[in-house]
Amino acid sequence: MRDFVDSRSRSKVELWASLGIFVVVAVIPAFVSNEYWLGVVIVSMYFALLAIGWNLLAGYTGQFSLAPATFGMLGAYTTGLLAYDLGSTARTGIPAAIIVAGAIGFVLARIVMRLRGPYLALTTLSFAEIVRLVISNSIEITRGDLGLNVPTFVEGRVTYYYLMLIVLLAVQLGLYILLRSPAGLYLRAIRDDEIAAACRGVNIVRWKTYAFTISAAISGLAGALYGHFAQLVSPELGLISQTGIIISMVVIGGLGTLVGPIGGAFLVYIASELLRDFGGYQLVVFALLVIIFGRFFREGLWGLLRAGFERVLARRVVQPVD
Amino acid sequence: MMMRFGIFAFAATLFAGQALAADPVKIGVTVAQSPPGSVSQGTQVKNAIEVATQIVNDAGGVLGRPIELVVEDTQGIPEKARAAAEKLITRDKVVAIIGEHQSSNVLAAMEVAHRLHVPYINTNGWTDAIREKGYVEVFNPANYNSRVAVAMADTFKALGAKRVVAFCENTDYGIGLAKLLGDQLKERTQGIDYKFETLDRASKDFLPALLPLKANPPDVVVEIMLPPAAYILLNQLYEQGIAPSPKTWLYDASGLADYPDFWQNVSDAAKSMLVFGLYHPKMAAPALGKKIADEYKAKTKNDPSRLLFQAADSLFIVTEAIKSAKSAEPDAIIKAMEELKWTGTRGEVTFSKEKGGFKYHQWIDIPYVTFQVTAVKQNIADTKLVQDPGKPLDTSRLVKPQ
């Protein structure tokens, strides 16, 4: 029977599962041509990127930051403002968004380096709110709540669809490689027991900083891509409720797994669009799921699937040969 | 701050096929039905459009087909308005979008309408920026900020004011009008000291912004805001004794006094308030206007307000254009609207073709008055008309606040 305890083989299974999801997503446009639904999947991919970023930070490094949506917003505004003020295109805007978000993530990492648990959460929450308030009130620069128009750089929704999918695939593969390397072990060590990790010689400062920076950069990339797609960015993107949605997606999908954030993002967002027409109860349902999964099934849906799978396999192995 | 992805009243056509005699003409309606949008405005607009639609369908519909409304809740947020417009056009395949009553939302949604080339009727977006974009799909039977700014500047000059303070909401409408007022005051008057303060429409407490005024109250306080924040502001201005007061006039630039929930929220605070009125019972009304007012009152038990007429006009303009073009195709509708000369609920509607400014596709001669509220819970009909349509302010009719 396959042994799922080793984190490396676990990662491999999770990677294959996520590739499976990507294949399904890649095939959808062959059956669905309605622009609206393609747009829904594109937005799910935006959330999937944000979820991956937050999962890296919280699920693998144990840093429960409450600011993922903020970095998405920062990325979106970077590319938006560059386009608005300097007329630059996405070719400059998107890399700029990644760099700016990553840089701010770096700064945040240095600030919260010694904070844990509720203190970390509160600090990142305050940071998130401050950034949102500043962007929201700097009406002269950002147009605040009125929203900033961002030009598109790709013609055709289907092209955008595959572009996002390719980016998602690249980020996921990059993450897989990172997590399989010694770096992945360091991050997990920090998550499981920071003091013990320090005793074993893991450079806590360096790896926490990397985690924050990479997570922020991914979120910034997501935000920039979203901005060019929706062609409108507003401080709404950085609301705490958006962070709540991202956290829900990761928790429901499976915190600390490679496939959890992706599965969770698609599931939660697409289901909420489908259910929208049946009275808006979907958010109540998702919130309940977060609580239930948080309380009883930490590894989310993926954990349940995996446990069920293991059980089936074990039973098959144990059955006597007749 | 809403977590929802939007609440939709979704027509059941997707799941339970409606048995219709003929294929309906779908018209999209975007309104705010939840905070931070102005639910007050959104509900008035939605009710009015429904009443107007009923009138059209009772008369046989348009080109023999009934009108079907698809209503989306924008929550007053530009991003949601944009998403609603996308959904209405790509998923519901509406022939036109009407009903938007907040300027920032119009600006966001009209980009979509322009990109996808679908007629967009701006029901109540006042900011000039909407017209200045020059999109051929957008038509404006709504009031525009320049008109209000000119009216206000003239009014304050007639009042003999030396210092004017405006409170505006942090939207395109609020900030746009506040800035225009400043421009007009500079142009038309000598030496009126003017400043404006931008307030967050989602905030619940404006005292910190108001307290500094107590020491040195201005001659006029102007309110350029929408409910619910507007009501909170008015109440707090009254609580602190700033306006209306013997030293300070209170001026309502948003024309709130005819909203159905105005008096239950504001009570004492609005006595002696001056109002920029786009509707007053003493204005001459065409037959269609009277009909709409009666049916609206019968259905909602509310007295008519100017949003009613603007919203009804929005719907009728679309149906009239379809009728005259004999087609529901976007280009045909747009062309018909440009040539439109039709008497609506307020007067004869035509759209200017002058490009480059606030006049493009705008109904220029929208009638307005200034009136003063003289008693608590006063009906619009009983308020004092202090400025007739087209005439200057008659200061002899003003009642000084206590």
Next chain:
Amino acid sequence: MLALDLLFNGLIIGVFYSLMAIGLSLIFGILKVVNFAHGEFYMVGAYAYTLAAIMLGLSPWLALPFAFIIGAMVGLVVERLLMRPLYAGYASWGLMRDEYAVIITFGLSMLLINLVDKIVGPYAFKGPALIGVSRLYIGPIVISGHRLIAAITAVGVITVIMLVVRYSLWGRQIQAVAQNRFGASLAGINPAKASAVVFALAGGLAAMSGALLANIFNPTPDVGVFPAIKSYVIVVLGGMGSVPGGIIASLILGVLESFGSVYISYQYRDTFGLVILIIFLLFRPQGLFGQKSREV
């Protein structure tokens, strides 16, 4: 006089904030976690008060204790169902109890906001005023009747709570469990019961805060988000777990925001508290009056 006005209004707002902050501080003292759903206790109280008055026809003075009771009940249920794993052995989260609390209370917050939104609808109600006078003159200061009476009521409640926590049997049990959970259980105190009492109290206080402010901050499903953030600032500023610290910090924050919004910046008035929070967490995490914690 402007400064007097600002001081007075700042103090009054501070008093309202402190009701919420006290509960949050108590929760932290006893469970060592931040309750991210605290704002929703406030919201539940605001709605309970408003709807009791509007739909059940209760007088506002009866609706207040009604709101307190509803808030306390919600607090009890939350503690029973969701907070037990924090100390009773938490199978799947291992050592990550703080993270568990973050996720659970975040989820709870989302749940309550959306649930109330579906049940009640998003339309803003206006909470009834405790007293109908809209303008009261006290010397050079003008204030609305409701605000003054609500503030006085709040001060009364705060005083009672302080006395209860300090001198009553339950209060001393709570203090004991907060200082040392294991030691307290050795002394025969039931920590589970103490936690339950704390949550009920916190829920009730936050609900009462929401009720008193329902006339000023109209109840909407997300009305609790804004005061919640203020109470985080207060709890950090005053010292997590310190009730008198929380009260003083509330007043400081109220006055600071009041003056800051006029003399520094009106637009950014909400950021002052947040910046203070970050500075304190970095350089003086025990706040003004808290104790430096020792890990056991």
